[in-house]
Amino acid sequence: MLPKGVIVVNVGLRTLILSDDLLEYLAKNHLFGDALDVIDPEPLPNDHPLYSHPKCIISPLVKSIEGEMKIAVEMLFLNIKRLEQEKEITKTDKWEGVYYMGHECEIFANCLSFDERGEVLLSLNKCSFTTCQIV
Known part of the structure; x- marks a missing residue:
């Protein structure tokens, strides 16, 4: 389990962090926030709650x-x-x-x-x- 108050940054594997689990941790205020370059499922549906969550940053998958x-x-x-x-x-x-x-x-x-x-x-x-x- 992650320590309380951390910021999760995922620029790695899409399936490393599941969006439902992330939402659960955000809802419990266990995480300070998150920044995601990749997410599961990808692409997220347009109405997915992570898009509007105040503690979530989602960047487009950027090629190097x-x-x-x-x-x-x-x-x-x-x-x-x-x-x-x-x-x-x-x-x-x-x-x-x-x-x-x-x-x-x-x-x-x-x-x-x-x-x-x-x-x-x-x-x-x-x-x-x-x-x-x-x-």
Whole structure:
């Protein structure tokens, strides 16, 4: 069993952490939060509770292409830091790109966007309000 108050980060195997088990631990406030690059089942259904859970960060499965992985990891760790500070976190949408929560756009990494197949494309411009929507 994991110690109480930890942050779970899964960038490994899809079946390493089952989403139902993760939801149970989050519901019991056993985990401080989680950050997932892979999840079971994949893809998650659009109405899956992990998408809207305030302590869950789900990033798209990012391929390791030089430069892109560094930015994706920076975004992941910025979100973890925001979660630790109890600030709202960025949410990713497979078809729409990155949505920033709250009233500010503080993430300094480049924005992610996706093609029609769900493959990650990377914008080389700094995040702006044309690519980030306040929700």
